[in-house]
Amino acid sequence: MARRKKIYEGKAKTLFEGPEPGTIVQYFKDDATAFNAEKHDIIEGKGVLNNILSEYFMQGLGQIGVPTHFLKRLNMREQLVRSCEIIPLEIIVRNYAAGTVCKRLGLEEGTQMPRPIVEYCYKDDSLGDPLVSEEHIAAFGWASQQDMEDILSLALRVNDFMSGVFYAVGIRLVDFKIEIGRVYNGDFQRLVVADEISPDSCRLWDIETGRKLDKDVFRRDLGSLTDAYTEVARRLGVMPNNPPAAGKPTLVN
Ligand code: TYD
Numbered sequence: 355m356a357r358r359k360k361i362y363e364g365k366a367k368t369l370f371e372g373p374e375p376g377t378i379v380q381y382f383k384d385d386a387t388a389f390n391a392e393k394h395d396i397i398e399g400k401g402v403l404n405n406i407l408s409e410y411f412m413q414g415l416g417q418i419g420v421p422t423h424f425l426k427r428l429n430m431r432e433q434l435v436r437s438c439e440i441i442p443l444e445i446i447v448r449n450y451a452a453g454t455v456c457k458r459l460g461l462e463e464g465t466q467m468p469r470p471i472v473e474y475c476y477k478d479d480s481l482g483d484p485l486v487s488e489e490h491i492a493a494f495g496w497a498s499q500q501d502m503e504d505i506l507s508l509a510l511r512v513n514d515f516m517s518g519v520f521y522a523v524g525i526r527l528v529d530f531k532i533e534i535g536r537v538y539n540g541d542f543q544r545l546v547v548a549d550e551i552s553p554d555s556c557r558l559w560d561i562e563t564g565r566k567l568d569k570d571v572f573r574r575d576l577g578s579l580t581d582a583y584t585e586v587a588r589r590l591g592v593m594p595n596n597p598p599a600a601g602k603p604t605l606v607n
Contacts, residue, residue: 378437388573402430403583404552410592411551422547438535444475447513448529452557504545523589528557
C-alpha cells in the first residue's frame, strides 16, 4: 500500500515523489554509515535531529540570500524540497585540517588552513568519491566554468554563514561537505544548495574542550552520536519537541 513513489534510497535518506511536480520529499533515516558504508549502524533519533538541523541551516541560508532547494519541513522526519539535478561533485570546504587532508598533506589534525580551502570529489561510491581537479570537472563536462565560479562563491558563503552560526554557540566548523543542484526555469538554470547540511556532513569541535560533535563520534567510536547531535541542536536552540531518547539516563541533582 505504497503512499507515494520512492525515487531513490541513499545511505541516510530516502527520496519520494512530492505532492506537486518539481517537488521531492526527503525522509531522514536513522542509518549511520562510514568508510564507504563498511561501517553501518542504526542510531535512534539521528534522522529527526538531522531533519531539524538541516531545516535550520537551509532556512538561515535562504534568509541571507543563498538559494537552497529547501521548501518546508513536513514532519519530524520529512522535508519538502525542490527537485533538482545534482551536480556529481561533493564540495568540501576546510577551515582546519582533519580527515583525509591530514594524510594527504601530512598535516596535524586541527592545523588552521591559511584560508578556507575548497576541494571537489567526484560523487561515485564505487570509486570511493575520489578527489578531482577543476581540469577533470571541465574535461568530463560535470560542470561548466561559470558553474564552477558560482559553486565556489556559494561554498564560501555557506562557509561564512555556518562558521558564524557555530562560533556563536562555541563550536568550531572544521570542515563540511555540500552538494549543489541545478534548478531549471525555462531555458535558464540556477544553482542551489541541495541535499542536507547536518552534523553527518560537517566536522564540529567544541571550541573550549575540543569535544567532537559530528559523525567522527561514530566513525571513531567516541561515544553516543545521538548525545553529540542533541548537544548541537540544544546549543542552536532547535531541539525537537519530543527529543529522541539519548543514551543512558543521567542523575539530576
Ligand atoms: P574528508 O576529510 O575528505 O573525508 P573523511 O570524512 O572520509 O575523512 O571529509 C571532509 C568533510 O566532508 C567531512 O566533514 C566529511 C564530509 N564529507 C561527507 O560528508 N561526504 C563525503 O562523501 C565526503 C567525501 C566528505
